[in-house]
Amino acid sequence: MEEPLRGTVRWYLGRREEQATPFYCDPERIGAFAVAPEELAAGTDAAVFRLFVTLSMYQALRDVVITRQQRSLPRASMRVVADVAFLKQSISQHQCPTLSSVEAFEESCDVTKTRERVDCGQCPGVACHVKEATVVFNRMGDMGKLPTSAWLRLWNGGGVGTLLKRVCQDELSPTKRAALLVEHFAGVHRVGRKLATMFVSALSTPALAPGLTPWFPAVDGNELVVVDTNVARAVDALCEPGMSRTYDTRERWVREQATKIDLREFRPDLPRYSPRLVQEALYAFCSKSNRVALGDACAERTTPCSGCASVLCPFAASMEGADAVAS
Structure with missing residues (x-):
């Protein structure tokens, strides 16, 4: 046919x-997640990382739901999940043992979301960027691991x-x-x-x-x-x-x-x-x-x-x- x-x-x-x-360069559609066209054209690490996280959010829900969520989030929330410099600093300053390697992180980070409560067994009660990312995504608990996994696997080094x-x-x-x-x-x-x-x-x-x-x-x-x-x-x-x-x-x-x-x-x-x-x-x-x-x-x-x-x-x-x- x-x-x-x-x-x-x-x-x-x-x-x-x-x-x-x-759409991923249009702030009217996705707010602070929009990648500046000139930075994307240059292929900077920051632009490519933001694009990766932005597109990775489009899973299991309709596009219009995700774009509405992205558009509603303030820049501070975007930085928690899609700013590579912020993520690098957050990882280097945290003492959690799971952040020592991608293998340790993906096997041992146990951040979970139960209703409105986000915590973990490795460092209970301690704030971290993975827990903050989980709150920002407002999805299943382990999705908050996505940005850190990306940095440890592909952007580190x-x-x-x-x-x-x-x-x-x-x-x-x-x-x-x-x-x-x-x-x-x-x-x-x-x-x-x-x-x-x-x-x-x-x-x-x-x-x-x-x-x-x-x-x-x-x-x-x-x-x-x-x-x-x-x-x-x-x-x-x-x-x-x-x-x-x-x-x-x-x-x-x-x-x-x-x-x-x-x-x-x-x-x-x-x-x-x-x-x-x-x-x-x-x-x-x-x-x-x-x-x-x-x-x-x-x-x-x-x-x-x-x-x-x-x-x-x-x-x-x-x-x-x-x-x-x-x-």
């Missing part, structure tokens, strides 16, 4: 011009630039470099493959955010595919009956379909082949709550639409509910 996919890509590219700034340099030395292919980086970032506590792919591709896929992808062309994220619930449901609706419904098979399906769509037909400045852009089109089209939040005219329709890709339309009864975010 190539036509619905083409219709989705056409719809997406026709609306991208209206949103030139990616030279920053992410060191990792990037090593990957570029070890692997010659820019697309394979992107896949290797996804593996590294997916290892951070409570991140995983989907969020790591979203992060790496944000830094290495110019078609998504022109001028704001400092890792490209050394790292090329065009072949990466983020499979969230919206994309999974879209693939399942378009693929051949009986296809296995796993992350890998859905990812492979998007890549295969992307080979059949020359994106230059829609706009000459785009690459010929970009599964990531095709996948983003599916995500943007199928996310009902995001489209409503952005004032999409289709949300106000009272009769079925004959255009775009009706088989995937989130406002059609057949696709209702395709809006939860997979972790």
